[in-house]
Amino acid sequence: MSTALLRRRGVARVSGVLGVCALVSTGVVISSTAASAEEETVTGSLQTFAAEAFAPQADELPTGLVEAIQRDLGISAEEYLANAAAAKVAADVSAELVDAGVNVNATVIDGQDVTLYVEAEADVAAAEAVGAKVEIGEPEQHDYSDYDFEPKIDHKGGYGFFTQASPDGSGYRCSVGFSGYTPDGADRYLTAGHCGLDGETYEQLAGPVSHLPLDAPIGPPQDPPPPLNVGDEIGDLTDGSFHFGPDFDNYDAGLVDITNPDYTGVPQVAGWGGGEGAPDENSVTVYGTIDAVQGAEACKSGSTSGWTCGTIQTPEQSVTFGTGETVTGFIFDACMLGGDSGGSIVVGNYALGVNSGSDFGPDCNTGSFGIGFAVSGGQYNALDVLGDQWELNVAVNAPAVSTPEDGGETGQSVTFEGTVEGGTADHRVSVSVDGGDAVEGDVAADGSFSVPLEGDLEPGEHSYAVQAFYGNHSQSEVTEGSWTVTEAPPVEELAVDSPSEGQTTGNARPEFSGTGQPGATVALTVGDAEFGSAEVGEDGSWAIAPESDLPVGVRFDAVVTQTFEEDTQKVTVAGLGIEAADVTITAPEDGSSVAGDTNFEGTSFGGATVGLLLEQAAADAAGDDAQPRLGLRAEGDDDVEEWAGEFEIDDAGNWTFDPAEDLPEGEYTITAQATLEGGDPELADSEAVATFTVANGGGDDDGDDDLPDTGSSGTTWMIVGGVALLLAGGAAVAVRARRNAGSTTA
Template identity: 55%
Template structure:
């Protein structure tokens, strides 16, 4: 169900990671950067599958990953059955939570990971005023597309009063992470960046998210996280590009960026847990990367995907990470851990809380158009195909022809797209522009080119077999014909499409229906050819599929049987079975002649048309002929009506023992109804017809 990702496929991408981040990955996780990126893709795929399972009604309590082995925690056995049917490895019950008595302190303190500072109170009589600082989470947009970034909610709230700060936010100019120095405060206020979005700073009641507007026109938010030269260097060196959001997955390797300690990495221990952060409860993911005061609000990523923002940790006021001892799991009560406020995981997350006010900024690669070729030729309704590297089904693609007509389509999880023009273009040269999008405001660079539209003169569509009025006993006869090489030919009966084929280079095509055609009734089949805006239709009319003929399997023709013979045979589903018997009973001096009009017995016709008739009384010795007929109510008799006969002997041939015809007096059993009784020389001939549900009193 889940794909695996090879580290070798990520060597080139890993080389583009900041050198300091590569060092942090190797130092903190003990793996190479290529494996880190491969594992990040596996975590992203696990997150996507969890979302798909939830959409199918599975109650997913959490997701765990060990390397690339994924397990889903579900609520009960019914959920487990659904998830296992989809190919998932599951366990029933919640993921174990971290049980630690350690106190978690808020890490109070553009491009994610940058530091920002702000005044938190009015100046005193000496003219001095207290400052605070935090880190930027992720760049994004307000509803109108203006720059706005996500950070921790506690950064913008007075913890004593609960009031939101209204002082301006200032960018902190840094050449490396702050660590223990407070020299940044000597440069305050520095460049004014923007302001806290009124009413957006939420801290407590399980949330820790807030928004800051970038109002300084000198600054433009970008979908990146400060690189810190990969660890503790300059913030703009080797920044990390954000490709989209990701849910928390236990065991996934996560790295955080913050202005105090730069890059540090660890593993997610719990995907969602309520934890006291200072005096408030916050629900978020528990991970064991080092997080210090002032890192709050900074970015937490899994590979190139946005996981959440730094909320708090067990830093105990320390200003370095050397003494940080990462917790090893939920049962580790002494190790250090951090909490991140999730972008999208669980009930409490930033997109649920602030989604109407904020949209994540996502980097999108420029589309690579494979068709039509730049400067090439197409038919009047071209299909635009290509790839957008690293894009997924959360992205879309827009195609604009001649700057006027636009067409939109989705991108597959493998980054491919296909968008067809729905209106025929005039012959001649045209221009196109293709752009990939995410949400309402993230857009790629434009891929552009030209092509020439030509009039299509497609080869005529023909259907060579079957022909009008043709019948066959094959319920799935092949349709064959000729057409335009490369064209798509489809077969339909009514509104149901039953097959598709591409016309071969020699102009021939064949379609074998994907389901049985209607049996026993006349119908029309429609064959359609589509080729670059040209469409042709051929209707093959009055076709018929003949039903299977009725048979008599017992008694066999020419056989001698006992008088308690059970008659049986086959027909077709839905058939009405008729039976008729004629016979001459062996002569005797004390013959009893009965002109009965009913023959008692039980007739059973199965759903597949198989049938049996069991007479209520034995047949007397004699010579008989049995005739079976099959018809279909409302069907075409030419396609459904059939007849079969057998002759058989009851008793020893030439036996002179006297006898009489079956007594068919009153009975409350299922029976067949006699059509006519005939008296003939030397015996009695009786014609009988089967009728479902008939009975006599």
Template identity: 90%
Template sequence: MLGVCALVSTGVVVSTTAASAEEEPATGSLQTFAAEAFAPQADELPTGLVEAIQRDLGISAEEYLANAAAAKVAADVSAQLVEAGVDINATVIDGQDVTLYVAAEADVAAAEAVGAKVEIGEPESHDYSQYDFEPKIDHKGGYAFFTLADEETGSGFRCSVGFSGYTPQGDDRYLTAGHCGLDGETYEQLLGPVYDVPLDGPIGPPTNPPTPLEVGEEIGDITDGSMHFGPDFVNYDAGLVDLTNPDWDGVPQVAGWGGGQGAPDANSVTVYGTIDAVVGAEACKSGSTTGWTCGNITSAEETVTFGTGETVTGFIFDACMLGGDSGGSIVVGNYALGVNSGSNFGPDCNTGDFGIGFAVSGGQYNALDILGDQWELNVAVNAPAVTTPEDGGETGQSVTFEGTVEGGTADHRVSVSVDGGTAVEGAVAADGSFSVPLEGDLEPGEHTYAVQAFYGNHSQSEVTEGSWTVTEAPPVEQLVVDSPTEGQTTSNARPEFAGAGQPGATIALTVGDAEFGTAEVGEDGAWTLTPASDLPVGVRFDAVVTQTFEEDTQKVTVAGLGIEAADVTITTPEDGSTVAGDVTFEGTSFAGATIGLLLEQAADAAADDAQPRLGLRAEGEDDVEEWAGEFEIDDAGNWTFDPAEDLPEGEYTITAQATLEGGDPELSDSEAVATFTVANGGGDDDGNGEDGDGDLPDTGSSGTTWMIVGGVALLLAGGAAVALRARRNTTA
């Protein structure tokens, strides 16, 4: 008697590298794919699958593969966000439009950064408790197999193969549903062994009485202890079968239903890796009863209880599966999604709503988590396409191997061996690209390479071989700074630097820890660089020019450069002008300047004593009294002084001095002088002050030095100048 088991469908994987004709975003971002780019892969799909896609999904095979590639990227990006601490409740895809449901506002920015539409909360949920799920008890994924249950009667159960894989030692072992290897009442492991059921096509819905089937040759045995299903394994439905018949080879494919034994037929679907369930993704299942059927994932993880009492947690999708499909393959594109577990579909697929698949990866319960130490997915790995170095081409002595692995993902890796030496391994990015730098420089001459791609411990590609010539790199041109020269000064705070160097090299200008811009050396070997911001004013500094070319770095220091500060000026009163006694003094200087003012009244020939002198800051002036008043200076060095008392009539000379604390006097110090007359000025009625002698107002104090006023000196990072003038003489 031949019983009927339920199957889980295999996943389909597509090459994200070949699929997109658009510019690919950086790893970690969502991607969209043009359907027409998948025409070559669509032509390779089995006819039965193409018909199922068009019938059940209402889209073309090209659209199905493009959407599958987008779903794979969405699943990977969502997993990366979760690992980074983003609280994602669900990932939902509609065609290629992705919505991430996050837990809180704090998660929105990170989710939006990958290019998704973001909603706070949970997506609309489904109540699956109303559906009556039943396990469909009844080599290359999708193939039928029979497990002996009773030696005396010869009875047993038919199921479908999920995905080919390996033992830790590299022997063939395939994944199927756990209930396919257990007694339905005692949950003890079936007696076995396991036999092939040769088919020319899907068996079709069960009949009563059952259609007799021929059991083929013995192919293997149930892996002891691997069948996870039933009361002792709540939420699980996965198991393993060892393929021990040496005439059979497990291959990374799902049957295309062309029939035949042993090697897969030409229409099979190639498996390139795994994919996590994403709501809205289009999934297709393969099984020995119904062949290919397709639908959309409606829940990424749901727990259902079968009518017989077992509990399974998996993804829900609306593709038909019937008895005997159990354990078969469920795919999204060329990616392995899960194995058929159960459904509520009737005998002919005309009744029912949903099926449940047990995931290969992702979610809280999956096959790799519980069986990963016993099983590894068999994946088709394409040979790497090496773009650098070009086969037959030339490179310098420092070499980085670059290229792509079609269909490769971040789960892949590559190894590079030069001249038969020790292999160097490198990672493959999510888009299939790789970049593997070699340590040290290669000797000039001809070299050979061998590059191979891997997935896991046992899936590997063919070796890509080639040769190229390494040429000795010409010496790097010496960095030269023609201008400015050591010790030069200028009033331009952003002077041009110029010189010569290695064509294509990068030139950088720094003063201390601050960088002031970069430039590239032209093909003629000349370079110029204008600072991006003002260099230090009023101080001496050293400018460092750095040339970087490949692994060569050169530095030239131009010492003792200086940017001259602006001269101090007196704008009010103007030289030679006549003003009132309540005059406010104004002028300009530079940022960070300290300003000193000295007011001198012309000598009165009729007086016996010299006229007093008032000052704000003076050095070496013994007869200068403090000049009371309000002084202000802004960040640009513009200053004003409003004396506390009006000036009496007379002729005056005001001297303004500017200095910079910590600065170079030759660059920062300057002096301005203005002579003016006060007419009808303040003071008492006769204009001569309280004592009537014509002196300046008595401030009530005197001193031997000027009062210090003005801003605190600002020392800015900066560079030097090209068009520099000779050092100026400061006024004594």
């Protein structure tokens, strides 16, 4: 796997061209359509770190770097490392947001306070969800057109090296960026592209490359310059790897092969003891890469000026050197002098870039800004152009395994958990049990890992070997241990005691109860909807009260699922039902006397279809035919005279009917019937009857006591459905029997 796959996307791209006298902005292409951030789940979130937690790590920093941090940044080494950790997380989370479709224009950090600049309002919620302050638009950027940037031409990062340019022995001095590997695992380091090219023809220099043994940083140029002590030949320029100049606009990166067996690349950046001593007294260990984040504190190492520190002003800018070449990189305000080119730029323990150029000269008291070419991130970086030829050499700490505990016990189902100090999302771990095949897992951004093993292990003692990796060639020592696997007791069988199959109730939220495995989780579902869950108690009992009403009026199957470790059990209780409320007639009251303009009212249940039938008593006691019946009829039913008027029913089933004509005096019977379309009649159907007398109602002008003329001659009397209101929310489950059939409580 090429470490090009390990690179991160840039999160702030400000393009322009810087000349000696003018800045011409070329702009940036950014999508004007805000994304919903639902294309990919964002799992990371911003973090803050306490400075005191980094005291042990700060004690390992080179004295010269600590002095540079205090001198140039005005903060302690502990604060610098804590802020670097926050910047690393900010860069990774911002890249994850971009991968998820959020339009992030820039990431800006001040100490550990992170602000994300996004493209549109639709991007704000996703950016706020990771814990950032959010602004819409672009951050204000400084105009660097007045600064005169020049390339700083002149095994362990930060070392000085000399490249012979011609047979007469003349050549150029530069600094090593970061140790790394060829695809085959041989030592190869990264430096600036202009360090391996002729300054006029841009042809690759002849070489070889030699080490510069130094007792201290060389310091600013002197007149006359002191003699250069060229040491052992260490290797050769890698053919075709030097990207700089007219044919490689925006790039400044190249590779050097270490062929001398006496030299071995290590994942460190050379320290300069006291800022003046030899570069081997202390070193900075490299744990991975970091993208440029505006406001992050960065420090550079180089063979001329040693350690200097500054703050990233712009994450990505195109700069045109006074000699005509264009490089795109990050701008930061750390001193960089001739001969520092190619040297290491770090944020904490993470590789940020290599020294490219600056406006400093001839010393650190003259000038303001430098430009670094990124290792990863942004539109142009070393891994993008050289990732198939070079992989960063990273120090990988041995995993600390917390589960299973060395010498401890577990059940037969095992998940290995622990941390890799300094590990990031670019790391991975492998777990081997009893010398068997390794199982790999990812490391999270905070260095934690969780690797489940497939299947159950046999009871008894087992050994493990866990190792961490970065890329193809950087790996940790192996963490070994042993533990005992005990046979897991059988999981208690899930049982549902109540309700029983086919049971009905008028309670829309009946309690479900039973027994199961202590500590397990049980959940109640009907169809695709979950209605509640509970944990099985120590005594093995459980109970679930539904969190919302179960569907009414139809039969349904309820499923209870028990989950315990790797075991899942299901029990189905079939044919349950919730009884719908009976239809009622609340006005006129049964046995009451009312006026002829009376309105009819009553109740039923949500989703009910309600039908009404009005019957007038016989005209006299001599056995004359009864008067015609009136009803609210369903469409297409012509057997009942239509009862004209306005009928209304609400979501809860409360209904009203206002007849179009007053009723004449007489005795009447009103019948109401409720049904549910598609429902179970035993659960949903009901009827109510009330009798009443119209004592002083209107009637016809001729005094006849007939019902109002409806224009229909039908005389068949029946109850029919008239108005249907469907339940919102879909399918139903019901548990109700007709009242004359009796009912039970579920």
